[in-house]
Amino acid sequence: MGMTMTEKILARASGRETVEPGEIVEVAVDLVMTNDITAPLSIREFKKTGLERVFDPKKVVLVPDHFVPAKDIKSAEQAKIMREFAHEQGTIYFEVGRAGIEHVVLPENGLTLPGQVIIGADSHSCTYGAFNAFSTGMGSTDIAAAMALGTTWVRVPPSIKYVYKGTLPEDIGGKDLILHTIGLIGVDGALSAAMEFTGPVIDKLSIDDRIEMANMAIEAGAKTGIFPFDELTREWMAQYSDNPYEPVFSDDDATYQEVIEIDVTDLRPVVALPHLPSNTHAAADIHDMTIQQVVIGSCTNGRISDLREVAAILKGQQVHPEIRCIIIPGSQEVAKQATREGLTDIFLDAGAIFSTSTCGPCLGGYMGVLAEGERCVSTTNRNFRGRMGHRNAEIILAGPRVAAASAIAGKVADPRALPVAAI
Amino acid sequence: MRFQGKNWKFPDDVDADVIIPARYLMTTDADELAEHVMEDIDPGFSKKVQKGDIIVAGANFGCGSSREHAPIAIKAAGVSCIIAKSYARIFYRNAINIGLPIVECPEAVDDAEEGDEFEIDTDEGWVRNTRTGKSYEVKPFDPFIQDIIAAGGLMEAVAKRVREQGRVAE
Numbered sequence: 401m402g403m404t405m406t407e408k409i410l411a412r413a414s415g416r417e418t419v420e421p422g423e424i425v426e427v428a429v430d431l432v433m434t435n436d437i438t439a440p441l442s443i444r445e446f447k448k449t450g451l452e453r454v455f456d457p458k459k460v461v462l463v464p465d466h467f468v469p470a471k472d473i474k475s476a477e478q479a480k481i482m483r484e485f486a487h488e489q490g491t492i493y494f495e496v497g498r499a500g501i502e503h504v505v506l507p508e509n510g511l512t513l514p515g516q517v518i519i520g521a522d523s524h525s526c527t528y529g530a531f532n533a534f535s536t537g538m539g540s541t542d543i544a545a546a547m548a549l550g551t552t553w554v555r556v557p558p559s560i561k562y563v564y565k566g567t568l569p570e571d572i573g574g575k576d577l578i579l580h581t582i583g584l585i586g587v588d589g590a591l592s593a594a595m596e597f598t599g600p601v602i603d604k605l606s607i608d609d610r611i612e613m614a615n616m617a618i619e620a621g622a623k624t625g626i627f628p629f630d631e632l633t634r635e636w637m638a639q640y641s642d643n644p645y646e647p648v649f650s651d652d653d654a655t656y657q658e659v660i661e662i663d664v665t666d667l668r669p670v671v672a673l674p675h676l677p678s679n680t681h682a683a684a685d686i687h688d689m690t691i692q693q694v695v696i697g698s699c700t701n702g703r704i705s706d707l708r709e710v711a712a713i714l715k716g717q718q719v720h721p722e723i724r725c726i727i728i729p730g731s732q733e734v735a736k737q738a739t740r741e742g743l744t745d746i747f748l749d750a751g752a753i754f755s756t757s758t759c760g761p762c763l764g765g766y767m768g769v770l771a772e773g774e775r776c777v778s779t780t781n782r783n784f785r786g787r788m789g790h791r792n793a794e795i796i797l798a799g800p801r802v803a804a805a806s807a808i809a810g811k812v813a814d815p816r817a818l819p820v821a822a823i
Numbered sequence: 824m825r826f827q828g829k830n831w832k833f834p835d836d837v838d839a840d841v842i843i844p845a846r847y848l849m850t851t852d853a854d855e856l857a858e859h860v861m862e863d864i865d866p867g868f869s870k871k872v873q874k875g876d877i878i879v880a881g882a883n884f885g886c887g888s889s890r891e892h893a894p895i896a897i898k899a900a901g902v903s904c905i906i907a908k909s910y911a912r913i914f915y916r917n918a919i920n921i922g923l924p925i926v927e928c929p930e931a932v933d934d935a936e937e938g939d940e941f942e943i944d945t946d947e948g949w950v951r952n953t954r955t956g957k958s959y960e961v962k963p964f965d966p967f968i969q970d971i972i973a974a975g976g977l978m979e980a981v982a983k984r985v986r987e988q989g990r991v992a993e
């Protein structure tokens with residue numbers, strides 16, 4: 401009986417020949433991550449074990465990114481707890497100015513490899529499935545246990561195979577694909593399952609686009625979202641990491657809970673209207689929905705490829721006079737690269753702001769919190785009520801192109817209509 | 824364990840952001856978190872919820888963020904148990920890990936009206952709606968999870984294990 405790539409990773413990490421969906425297995429973890437919001441709880445729980453050291457400091461990574469540089473005294477205290485613990489334990493740690501958003505920073509530093517088991521006290525830790533890893537989010541206490549033991553328990557998820565077919569329109573990216581998929585299956589459409597993204601369209605999809613899709617697997621309730629390993633992955637890894645790794649491949653006779661085919665040929669740029677990521681529509685079908693703010697960034701769309709797409713649209717244009725356009729690079733590296741390429745100037749000249757890397761507004765933290773009744777187009781991943789500020793604010797999720805077009809138009813806009821809308 | 828209390832009813836897809844908004848995540852203090860529990864889905868909930876009350880909710884309860892602050896806030900607010908159609912998996916693990924009792928019982932949720940009193944027995948695996956008199960079977964926990972619960976939470980189980988491994992003195 402064949403196995404899916406998810407099953408193969410979990411079998412290997414649990415020291416078994418085979419595993420089956422539904423079984424609970426204890427797996428060795430290759431990387432354990434926590435951030436400034438979840439680390440203080442993890443550290444408190446870790447200390448309850450009486451242990452003095454984490455199982456392996458080179459496999460524990462702490463990333464301050466949600467509320468840093470500290471937005472107030474309380475968040476400074478939380479960041480201090482994690483910083484002191486990181487230094488005391490000698491874990492991997494990324495300080496402000498050399499850091500950024502965890503799911504951007506870890507891959508950039510070659511820490512997330514094919515075939516690995518990666519867990520993080522952050523729900524978007526499923527991002528690393530883009531590299532053919534089993535990666536998933538957990539709570540602080542689970543992460544504390546893994547910091548102590550070097551293992552965690554996982555119920556082997558059933559796999560659902562998504563086969564993307566047809567011809568991908570040039571201006572459709574990973575964000576459109578995943579929003580469209582969540583729109584089809586719903587926010588619990590893959591509850592506790594592994595989403596396996598495959599098909600001829602995926603074979604040609606860039607790693608950054610794959611990252612966007614894996615990142616949002618959690619928004620369909622999935623445990624993880626995983627991609628096949630291929631030549632593109634190999635090239636990407638060669639660029640970012642010297643560490644050895646062992647990719648996995650699904651067997652032809654692997655069992656899937658479901659196989660879903662999605663034809664992408666007619667896909668138009670997608671938006672998800674309030675208050676669920678599954679409330680998807682074509683941006684072109686949304687007329688006269690005025691907005692007050694645009695946020696471009698986050699672990700979903702804060703990479704250099706995203707900023708290039710935005711710059712291509714904002715170049716020589718002006719952000720609508722009534723719009724605040726906030727562009728946040730996903731990491732210090734992204735910020736440096738954007739500056740080298742002249743993107744920073746394009747953003748600033750267009751009347752946008754370009755800040756240091758942070759999660760900031762994505763979770764209503766700071767740097768762009770919404771007031772009551774305000775509406776925002778955002779390249780982030782959640783449009784739940786209250787996510788970015790007041791509970792009666794509205795968030796519209798979109799890819800970078802739609803966000804940039806909307807910033808110019810002052811309302812939800814289809815980038816395909818831009819030459820007309822922008823003037 | 825057995826619980827009894829009146830219920831507050833919530834819809835499907837209650838996410839961790841509305842359970843405890845990020846603007847309150849600059850602390851890990853349970854009582855401080857409890858003051859804001861459910862604030863973005865039912866403002867004023869923290870004032871009206873009484874010790875022992877039960878949350879009844881639809882499918883996918885606790886979806887979204889991994890923040891453990893969500894079950895911590897619910898527990899500290901005095902909620903004794905949650906009955907939902909299903910849970911988002913991270914919330915499920917977090918609740919077990921911190922010792923917040925949760926059960927899965929779609930039929931009981933469908934039949935429930937807000938304010939109905941429920942009796943719940945997590946060991947015997949049933950819930951009963953006192954108003955209607957109707958009893959429902961709940962899905963038993965996997966034995967592995969029962970062990971975590973029996974140990975008093977995940978970290979208690981881990982602490983025991985590292986002592987047994989000799990990594991920490993008895």
Ligand code: SF4
Nearest residue numbers: 524698699759762763
């Ligand atoms: S950018 Fe948003 S979704 Fe991503 S880790 Fe930060 S808060 Fe979470």
